[in-house]
Amino acid sequence: MPILDLSIDELLTTTRTVRKRLDLTRPVEAEVIAECLQLAVQAPSAGTKQSWHFLVVTEPVQRQALAELYRKGWTSNQAYIKQRTAAVALDEKQASMYARIAASADYLLEHLYEVPVHVIPCIQRRSEQLPIIQQAGLWGSILPATWSFMLAARSRGLGTSLTSYHLFFEREAAEVLGIPYEQVMQTALLPVAYTLGDTFKPAVRKSLDEVLHWNRW
Ligand SMILES: Cc1cc2nc3c(=O)[nH]c(=O)nc-3n(C[C@H](O)[C@H](O)[C@H](O)COP(=O)(O)O)c2cc1C
Numbered sequence: 001m002p003i004l005d006l007s008i009d010e011l012l013t014t015t016r017t018v019r020k021r022l023d024l025t026r027p028v029e030a031e032v033i034a035e036c037l038q039l040a041v042q043a044p045s046a047g048t049k050q051s052w053h054f055l056v057v058t059e060p061v062q063r064q065a066l067a068e069l070y071r072k073g074w075t076s077n078q079a080y081i082k083q084r085t086a087a088v089a090l091d092e093k094q095a096s097m098y099a100r101i102a103a104s105a106d107y108l109l110e111h112l113y114e115v116p117v118h119v120i121p122c123i124q125r126r127s128e129q130l131p132i133i134q135q136a137g138l139w140g141s142i143l144p145a146t147w148s149f150m151l152a153a154r155s156r157g158l159g160t161s162l163t164s165y166h167l168f169f170e171r172e173a174a175e176v177l178g179i180p181y182e183q184v185m186q187t188a189l190l191p192v193a194y195t196l197g198d199t200f201k202p203a204v205r206k207s208l209d210e211v212l213h214w215n216r217w
Helices: 008-014 030-040 060-075 078-086 092-114 132-139 143-155 165-177
Strands: 052-057 117-123 158-160 190-194
Touching: 008 143, 030 052, 030 117, 030 143, 052 060, 060 078, 060 092, 060 117, 060 165, 117 143, 143 158, 143 190
Parallel strands: none
Antiparallel strands: 052 117, 117 190, 158 190
16 A cells, blocks of 8 residues: 655644545555554553454444444433533634534534444453553553554545544444444444545644643642
């Protein structure tokens, strides 16, 4: 697969959440997904277990079912979603950024079933009842690989976003996909498609000063 001419720093700063610029008509080859996952499993995982699994969904019926659960997650949890965003005091710049994200998120909501590939990173164990150290081990054993997948995808002209709303109905999604829910936890749903154009800008973020602590909080 051709690799985009990006420096490592460019790759790290321009791997963005892509929703509106997903090419919904161009097929994605199974090989490119496998290549990205091959790179992803070089990520660290706690201990030596490598308890990760990646479910790649291309069947239209399954994608439709996931998109419906995603929508149900979104619509039936508006109070929770609003309360989470309302908890943050926004200045004008941030408010306009959130408005852009909301419009982009709405677009994905409408088009998720059309995105040619959905990747669901899973971990073999459930975290609900675990103490924080073990939760950290579980989530920390899948998210680095997930992000590596997203970086590898970007380097090959693919766009992704890390989404979670279908997890409000994780059990139903497990049934759709034949995942053994009691033993395996889904951690996200990554819509994957080639991007329309391949130039992306770094995101606006809080200044590092606001979040960086040297030696003490
Ligand atoms: C853990 C996690 C869960 C997310 N869930 C969703 C989601 O369900 N739907 C969605 O549209 N975006 C989701 N996002 C994306 C964020 O809401 C936000 O739009 C994104 O991180 C901003 O994009 P940027 O990194 O390109 O600035 C999620 C991001 C993270 C890290």
